[in-house]
Amino acid sequence: MKATISPERLTLPIGTRDHIQGLIKAPMILLEYGDYECPFCGQAHPVLKQIQQALGKKLCFAYRHFPLTQVHPHSEHAAEAAEAAEAQGSFWEMHDLLFENQEALEDEYLASYATALELDVSRVVEEVLSGAHTARVREDFLSGIKSGLNGTPTFFMNGMRYDGPRDARTMIATLEELYV
């Protein structure tokens, strides 16, 4: 396990500001810093679902935005669309749709996902275009920078950075070792 955990630590602990699945008091906390347009995050998405299924209530999964907007031109609006969905109680549904449709993240597609989720589409569009959630996404991004992030996806397990292989078996084993 030692080789997969780096000395980097999370500087902004998981709290009420965060998007989480599971209980914040769960013994294992897995945080992902991700970018909806990053192909490696896309590959990790189904792996994370497997991990969540395997660990059940023992795991709390959290997600923060880390869009590299100069490299991924649609990543910022995609992240803000997820926040706009959060404002209507549907963050995780939008989150899944974005990762499942990484090749289609232009604004018109973002609006179509809001339609598919039966959200107030004009409100989502208005919030994304007016930058209503820009500050929130930037706050996530900067918290990542301060925790030494250099790319995506980056994972923290109980506040410690995980640098190991991104397969369910190794990640589950590492989480379980941290838990014991």
Add this chain to the structure above:
Amino acid sequence: MNHEAKYNQLYPKGRPATLRPGTKAPEFCLKTTPDQSVSLIDFQGQPIILAFYPADWSPVCGDQMALYNEILPEFQKLGAELLGISVDGVWCHAAFAKDRKLHFPLLSDFEPKGAMARNYGVYRDGDGVTERALFVIDGDGVIRWSYVSPIGINPGAGGILVALEDLQKREEPHKEEVTA
């Protein structure tokens, strides 16, 4: 003659160590474009970040510079200017900066090759490239923070931000005295 013996013959006193905090930053004047140069003295009164990296186009460098491009507004909020430096020529830098849409200057430590890197103690003789090294220099031209990363690892920007924030804290009480 083996590599080490050759090295010792060329540099009988050994390679100069990486310059440490508290050291006066060596002056430099390097080209950023075919007809423009920048010097340390241009930044009097303003903190600068020097980011030495081994080469344009290599994957990690690309990610590192892309990441810094993303954090530029934060560096600017802290009053600092970012300069990237490698031994690549100006035309190579121009193509690289255009491709990656970089919004900060790249300095060409090209002729005599690696002269600036040698002065800062971050030239890799055997490889003919610079270390992946970071320096934060204050407005008086004194190095306040330095870090040499393993060459294949993107060091992120957490250390730079902490160093710049420390600089600002150092200067703020002084400002209050002046206005009082």
